[in-house]
Structure formats: C-alpha cells, structure tokens
Amino acid sequence: MASIITTVTLCNILLILLLSSCAANAQLSANFYANSCPNLQTIVSNAMTRAVNREARIGASILRLFFHDCFVNGCDASILLDDTSTFTGEKNAAPNRNSARGYEVIDTIKSNVEAACSATVSCADILALAARDGVVRLGGPTWQVLLGRRDARTASQNAANNQIPSPFANLAALTSSFASKGLSARDLTALSGGHTIGLARCTSFRSRIYNDTNIDANFAATRRANCPASGGDNNLAPLDTLTSTRFDNNYYRDLVAQRGLLHSDQELFNGGSQDALVRTYSNNPATFSADFVAAMVRMGNISPLTGTSGEIRRNCRVVN
Numbered sequence: 001m002a003s004i005i006t007t008v009t010l011c012n013i014l015l016i017l018l019l020s021s022c023a024a025n026a027q028l029s030a031n032f033y034a035n036s037c038p039n040l041q042t043i044v045s046n047a048m049t050r051a052v053n054r055e056a057r058i059g060a061s062i063l064r065l066f067f068h069d070c071f072v073n074g075c076d077a078s079i080l081l082d083d084t085s086t087f088t089g090e091k092n093a094a095p096n097r098n099s100a101r102g103y104e105v106i107d108t109i110k111s112n113v114e115a116a117c118s119a120t121v122s123c124a125d126i127l128a129l130a131a132r133d134g135v136v137r138l139g140g141p142t143w144q145v146l147l148g149r150r151d152a153r154t155a156s157q158n159a160a161n162n163q164i165p166s167p168f169a170n171l172a173a174l175t176s177s178f179a180s181k182g183l184s185a186r187d188l189t190a191l192s193g194g195h196t197i198g199l200a201r202c203t204s205f206r207s208r209i210y211n212d213t214n215i216d217a218n219f220a221a222t223r224r225a226n227c228p229a230s231g232g233d234n235n236l237a238p239l240d241t242l243t244s245t246r247f248d249n250n251y252y253r254d255l256v257a258q259r260g261l262l263h264s265d266q267e268l269f270n271g272g273s274q275d276a277l278v279r280t281y282s283n284n285p286a287t288f289s290a291d292f293v294a295a296m297v298r299m300g301n302i303s304p305l306t307g308t309s310g311e312i313r314r315n316c317r318v319v320n
C-alpha cells in the first residue's frame with residue numbers, strides 16, 4: 001500500500017515537473033502576434049531601416065539595449081523605464097549612464113505599433129525585434145525572434161550594477177556571469193561578437209590601452225591619441241577597428257591580432273579556453289553567424305514574463 005502511494009506521489013511529482021518544463025519551453029513563440037498584430041514585424045523593420053539609415057550606430061546601440069535588458073532580471077523591458085522622483089530604474093546604473101542609447105527609437109516604434117494594434121505588443125518584444133532588425137540592416141544574419149514576453153512593472157538599478165558584466169572583467173568572471181544566465185562559454189564568445197558593431201567611450205578602454213601588455217603596440221598608440229591618460233572620458237572609438245558599422249567577423253580578427261578594444265574582449269583570446277573558438281570565428285563567418293543567432297535566441301529566452309505576469313506597457317518609459 002505504502003509503495004503504491006509512493007508511486008502515485010512520484011508520478012504526480014513527475015507529471016508536475018514535466019508540465020512545468022513544457023510550460024517553460026512553450027512560453028515564447030514565433031507567431032504570438034500573428035492574429036493580434038499581423039503587421040508587427042513590418043512596422044518594426046521599417047522603423048529600424050529608417051533609424052539605421054539616419055545613423056548606422058543605432059543598430060549597435062539597440063542590440064546593446066536588448067543585452068542590458070535581458071541580463072537584468074530577464075528580457076522584460078525593465079531598462080526602458082525612466083527614473084522619476086519616486087522610482088529608480090536602470091537607466092542610471094553605471095553600465096548604462098551616459099552610455100546606453102536608442103530609447104527614442106524604441107518610443108517611435110512603440111507608437112507606430114500602438115497605432116496599428118493598441119495595448120497588444122510588449123515593449124520587451126519590440127526591443128527583441130528591433131535588436132534583430134538592427135543586426136540585419138548592418139549586414140548581419142537574420143533569425144526568427146520568439147515572442148510573447150510581457151513588460152516588467154519594476155526595475156532594479158542594483159541588479160543592473162551587479163549583473164551586467166564589466167569591461168574590466170577576466171575570462172573567469174565573464175564565463176560565470178553568462179553561466180548565471182544559463183549561457184555557455186561558447187555563447188559568451190559568440191555574443192561578444194556583437195562588438196563587431198558600435199563604439200565605446202575612452203573611460204571603458206583607457207586602462208586597456210595604457211596598462212595591458214597583450215595589445216598590439218600600433219593599435220594602442222592609435223587609440224591613445226584620442227583617449228588621453230586623463231580627461232576625454234567620453235571620446236569614442238570603434239569596437240571593431242575596421243568595420244564598426246558592418247556586422248561581420250572582423251571583431252575576431254582583431255582579437256587574434258591583439259586589437260581587442262576592451263580588456264574583456266581580449267580576454268577571449270589570451271591563451272585561455274576560448275582561443276580556438278575565436279580563431280574559428282575569425283576564419284569562418286558562417287560558423288560565427290550560426291552560433292551568434294542561436295545564442296541570441298537563448299539570450300532572448302532569459303526569464304521572460306508571460307501569461308498574466310507583468311503587463312503590456314502603453315508607454316515603454318512608464319509603468320501603466
């Protein structure tokens with residue numbers, strides 16, 4: 001009798017585990033808005049085409065916004081909430097202040113989407129689509145974005161300060177930061193390829209160009225010319241030396257040549273576990289693209305709010 005009860009209980013537990021893991025995997029889907037907002041993807045991609053034509057860098061900035069959203073309590077558009085006198089969000093956390101950009105483009109897309117299908121599409125999903133479309137517009141690979149995320153009603157400056165990896169981190173710290181989000185070292189190396197586009201401020205790479213020894217001497221000298229030992233904190237340099245508005249594999253060629261701009265970039269090719277993969281990506285753009293796309297989907301799956309959790313924000317900057 002006791003063993004029957006145990007078996008029944010065990011079966012129940014297994015069933016619950018099975019159902020909850022199905023739910024976890026079935027949370028997001030490519031056709032989530034197929035009926036409720038059929039033109040969503042066209043609206044987002046048209047707006048991103050306009051935005052990138054106006055300023056190529058914006059594709060990079062929006063890709064980074066998505067990363068900074070997903071790494072802080074999941075892809076829930078928490079990064080888009082403005083600070084108010086009674087609310088402290090993530091925009092002024094150290095990794096974002098004077099650095100994260102592209103919020104206005106998301107506002108424009110959101111109002112276009114609201115005009116077509118009001119109170120239906122989350123800001124978190126708009127950001128996921130816009131990030132993909134920015135990459136595509138800059139010549140990168142495309143992928144199917146899974147949808148169905150809802151928007152957070154909270155944000156955490158503290159979590160943004162602690163959970164977004166630092167450009168001064170070593171490989172072990174980077175790997176463990178990504179592992180804490182369920183992402184592998186391979187995902188880390190593929191996603192860091194996002195640095196094939198966009199710019200960084202002197203303050204983010206000063207210690208690298210003045211103190212690091214695993215750096216090409218000519219490259220360091222060139223970067224020092226526009227990033228003095230003190231002052232010029234906001235002076236910009238491309239993360240990819242040659243093609244910072246083209247999504248390609250040149251970032252990895254830079255790493256192999258010790259021309260990584262951030263200390264964290266060069267950590268991926270510094271005699272450690274990721275050297276072989278960096279070399280592969282530097283020689284094989286198709287392998288990089290395939291891994292980048294798969295890793296973007298995994299990053300986009302980090303702890304989404306679904307079902308009745310969270311809300312569909314009307315204005316991405318404020319909780320309803």
Ligand code: HEM
Nearest residue numbers: 060061064067099165166167191194198199200201204264
């Ligand atoms: C691996 C850990 C990472 C670190 C430590 C890191 C750090 C940084 C830093 C310091 C900057 C320059 C910010 C500034 O100076 O204003 C930057 C820019 C950027 N990051 Fe990362 N990042 C990481 C991973 C990623 C990932 C996973 C992506 C996307 C898949 C990404 C996409 C970008 C882009 C596109 C830019 C340029 C943004 C612009 O031009 O506005 N980064 N990153």
